[in-house]
Amino acid sequence: MKTKNIMIVGVGGQGSLLASKMLGHLLLNQGYDVKVSEVHGMSQRGGSVVTYVRYGDSVASPVIDLGEADFIVSFELLEAARWLPYLKKDGQIVTNTQQIDPMPVIIGAAQYPENLTEAMREAGAKVDALDCLSLAQEAGSAKAVNMVLMGRLSHYFDLPEEAWMQSLEAIVPKKFIELNKKAFALGKHA
Amino acid sequence: MRELMLGNKAAARGLYEAGCCFISSYPGTPSTEITEEAAKYDEIYCEWAPNEKVAMEAAFGACLAGQRAFCGMKHVGLNVAADPLYTMSYTGVNAGLVIGVADDAGMHSSQNEQDSRHHAIAAKVPMLEPSDSAEALYFAKKAYEISETFDTPVLLKMCTRVSHSQSVVELGERVVPVKPYEKNIAKYVMMPGNAKRRHPVVEARTKALTEYAETCDLNRVEMGDTRMGIITSSTSYQYVKEVFGEKVSILKLGMVNPLPVKKILDFAASVERLVVVEELDPVIENHCRALGLEVSGKDVLPICDEFSQNLIAKALGEEVPESRALDVPIPVRPPVMCSGCPHRGLFYTLKKNKCTVLGDIGCYTLGAVAPLNAMEMTLCMGASISALHGFNKAGGPENEGKTVAVIGDSTFMHSGMTGLANVAYNQSNSTVIILDNSITGMTGHQQNPTTGYNLKGDPAGKIDLEALCRAMGFARVRVVDPYDLAACDKAVKEELAAAEPSVIISRRPCALLKYVKHNPPFTVDPEKCVGCKACMQIGCPSISIKNGKARVDETLCVGCGVCSQLCRFGALGGSCGKE
Numbered sequence: 001m002k003t004k005n006i007m008i009v010g011v012g013g014q015g016s017l018l019a020s021k022m023l024g025h026l027l028l029n030q031g032y033d034v035k036v037s038e039v040h041g042m043s044q045r046g047g048s049v050v051t052y053v054r055y056g057d058s059v060a061s062p063v064i065d066l067g068e069a070d071f072i073v074s075f076e077l078l079e080a081a082r083w084l085p086y087l088k089k090d091g092q093i094v095t096n097t098q099q100i101d102p103m104p105v106i107i108g109a110a111q112y113p114e115n116l117t118e119a120m121r122e123a124g125a126k127v128d129a130l131d132c133l134s135l136a137q138e139a140g141s142a143k144a145v146n147m148v149l150m151g152r153l154s155h156y157f158d159l160p161e162e163a164w165m166q167s168l169e170a171i172v173p174k175k176f177i178e179l180n181k182k183a184f185a186l187g188k189h190a
Numbered sequence: 191m192r193e194l195m196l197g198n199k200a201a202a203r204g205l206y207e208a209g210c211c212f213i214s215s216y217p218g219t220p221s222t223e224i225t226e227e228a229a230k231y232d233e234i235y236c237e238w239a240p241n242e243k244v245a246m247e248a249a250f251g252a253c254l255a256g257q258r259a260f261c262g263m264k265h266v267g268l269n270v271a272a273d274p275l276y277t278m279s280y281t282g283v284n285a286g287l288v289i290g291v292a293d294d295a296g297m298h299s300s301q302n303e304q305d306s307r308h309h310a311i312a313a314k315v316p317m318l319e320p321s322d323s324a325e326a327l328y329f330a331k332k333a334y335e336i337s338e339t340f341d342t343p344v345l346l347k348m349c350t351r352v353s354h355s356q357s358v359v360e361l362g363e364r365v366v367p368v369k370p371y372e373k374n375i376a377k378y379v380m381m382p383g384n385a386k387r388r389h390p391v392v393e394a395r396t397k398a399l400t401e402y403a404e405t406c407d408l409n410r411v412e413m414g415d416t417r418m419g420i421i422t423s424s425t426s427y428q429y430v431k432e433v434f435g436e437k438v439s440i441l442k443l444g445m446v447n448p449l450p451v452k453k454i455l456d457f458a459a460s461v462e463r464l465v466v467v468e469e470l471d472p473v474i475e476n477h478c479r480a481l482g483l484e485v486s487g488k489d490v491l492p493i494c495d496e497f498s499q500n501l502i503a504k505a506l507g508e509e510v511p512e513s514r515a516l517d518v519p520i521p522v523r524p525p526v527m528c529s530g531c532p533h534r535g536l537f538y539t540l541k542k543n544k545c546t547v548l549g550d551i552g553c554y555t556l557g558a559v560a561p562l563n564a565m566e567m568t569l570c571m572g573a574s575i576s577a578l579h580g581f582n583k584a585g586g587p588e589n590e591g592k593t594v595a596v597i598g599d600s601t602f603m604h605s606g607m608t609g610l611a612n613v614a615y616n617q618s619n620s621t622v623i624i625l626d627n628s629i630t631g632m633t634g635h636q637q638n639p640t641t642g643y644n645l646k647g648d649p650a651g652k653i654d655l656e657a658l659c660r661a662m663g664f665a666r667v668r669v670v671d672p673y674d675l676a677a678c679d680k681a682v683k684e685e686l687a688a689a690e691p692s693v694i695i696s697r698r699p700c701a702l703l704k705y706v707k708h709n710p711p712f713t714v715d716p717e718k719c720v721g722c723k724a725c726m727q728i729g730c731p732s733i734s735i736k737n738g739k740a741r742v743d744e745t746l747c748v749g750c751g752v753c754s755q756l757c758r759f760g761a762l763g764g765s766c767g768k769e
Contacts, residue, residue, distance in 0.1 A: 047525035062355035067511030102523035110521035
């Protein structure tokens with residue numbers, strides 16, 4: 001199988017590392033070769049962050065380049081737009097509609113662009129936009145946005161629910177498993 | 191067992207399997223997790239040293255005592271440790287000694303983009319360079335074999351994309367070889383007479399290692415189409431494979447110092463066009479040129495920044511996928527000080543007092559970005575204090591009255607103490623501010639000599655910063671709480687005005703530490719808020735202006751209360767201070 005590419009983007013501190021960990025676990029269990037590339041250090045402090053997940057028969061590069069992503073999973077709307085150039089021609093965006101102002105917007109040096117979901121669709125991207133924060137809060141914690149997104153992403157994969165749950169259970173601390181399962185289900189069925 | 195593993199964790203696994211028993215390191219992105227992961231093996235003694243030089247010397251001592259040892263650092267850390275490295279090349283080792291150094295092409299979290307291979311060449315020590323996690327594990331083990339066979343420390347060169355990528359590895363068993371210590375003055379005491387006799391040994395070793403490079407399994411040829419032959423290493427190899435697969439011939443170098451000669455000449459002779467694909471400096475390329483080969487490299491590929499598959503594809507005439515972007519400008523999202531960051535209040539004070547701030551390496555370097563813009567120099571670990579001394583000696587009272595150095599607790603222990611000793615000794619009227627957030631923050635919360643805990647989180651020796659500064663001769667040492675703006679303002683004003691050198695310790699633990707209790711989020715009273723934006727001056731990511739009024743993001747605010755001290759209308763309310 002040709003290598004498939006999933007990008008997970010968001011704002012440092014939003015919990016994207018857990019999402020990539022879950023995907024890595026899931027895809028390795030399916031027998032694929034997998035590479036996951038993370039960012040540590042300074043950009044984790046509220047900066048724009050990206051994690052690359054690649055899988056297939058044999059994966060070489062650990063990163064995803066412009067025009068290569070089959071999926072962009074975004075924790076924040078502006079970040080989906082920022083990384084749009086990485087989306088493959090027929091790629092799919094799955095994004096949280098939450099908006100977090102970056103510092104240039106906070107101090108009034110820049111504007112947070114309006115109608116980004118529509119703009120991305122006009123640019124020819126398939127966009128699945130969802131208020132993941134509300135769903136995560138409904139599940140019991142604002143921190144479960146990552147599992148809402150994973151639930152939503154699972155729509156686009158031909159994998160049994162059991163496989164996803166197995167990976168969720170493997171990477172989430174025991175006392176938070178039920179909460180995360182609920183968040184996953186809310187994302188999946190939203 | 192097949193497992194998806196981070197490159198740094200795989201390197202740690204390699205150390206474990208190779209029987210490494212002693213690790214001393216200083217944290218630095220992207221190298222940190224090698225030591226953190228190794229510390230999870232009970233069989234390996236692991237510690238954070240105050241700096242890389244100390245770490246390397248400690249590891250040397252352990253290898254001398256007969257245990258396989260390791261020290262890890264980022265690329266700039268190797269500069270700090272260069273002094274012992276260059277002479278350890280002469281002494282050689284007893285048990286194996288491996289030095290992990292992680293480069294950061296692309297400067298994801300670094301102040302420069304230097305290429306560590308130059309150190310390997312200059313110090314005349316072998317350097318291995320893995321290209322994924324499986325190789326990180328294997329090369330770490332191989333490094334010990336080479337270290338003991340050739341009697342030399344070995345550099346294991348990682349880079350951001352190898353360190354922080356997960357790929358599949360197979361695990362092996364741990365084997366622990368031990369070599370008892372034997373007294374050998376001629377080998378281990380590097381005074382001129384002995385060193386003169388060791389230098390030819392080093393040169394002979396390099397020759398032997400070059401022979402080894404011709405045949406060892408670290409360097410391999412993958413023959414494909416012979417119209418183009420690519421010599422490459424590290425993560426660049428992965429990009430080349432991504433672009434070309436089997437379509438080109440590849441000489442993949444796992445040992446980048448010393449480089450083979452015959453292997454390269456033979457490979458060059460077997461292909462029509464020879465290209466070197468390497469990030470940063472043209473090290474392999476220059477070697478090829480010295481061998482008289484016609485080669486392409488930095489004429490088509492950049493020296494600056496990291497590579498990617500598309501970059502290599504374009505440079506070598508291959509197609510890249512189409513891409514699209516929105517017409518609207520996307521505002522940048524630079525990293526910022528976190529909500530509740532204790533550095534914020536102090537930097538606001540420095541900005542308000544129009545101080546010239548000489549900075550250092552850590553989260554607090556973010557004091558240089560808008561809206562605080564309260565830092566004017568950052569060079570390397572410890573430079574804030576040393577440079578302040580020079581700045582004040584050269585500029586006199588005019589500089590002394592408004593210039594400060596800011597340095598974190600861990601950076602102060604790393605190499606700020608020696609700068610402070612110079613202030614105390616040569617008596618510049620300097621004001622030094624130690625930002626003591628009780629942790630090494632930027633690299634992800636490592637303990638240090640001031641925190642009272644060791645790498646494993648167990649209680650450890652704790653250096654008393656106030657007592658240390660007083661012992662150096664500073665009569666004016668004071669501690670402030672950076673959440674208290676009035677106290678910060680008073681301290682900064684008074685110490686800058688004082689006619690003698692002084693130290694201010696701005697003390698409050700990092701807001702991200704698990705044990706730090708947060709106050710409930712602040713709220714804005716819309717009746718009282720006039721939208722004056724006074725609270726916006728501190729650059730807190732929790733505060734924004736919506737419809738002409740301040741708004742606090744409840745999911746981010748930790749109730750530090752710094753913003754409320756700026757509000758003249760009492761519009762920002764919370765329970766801060768009512769513990």
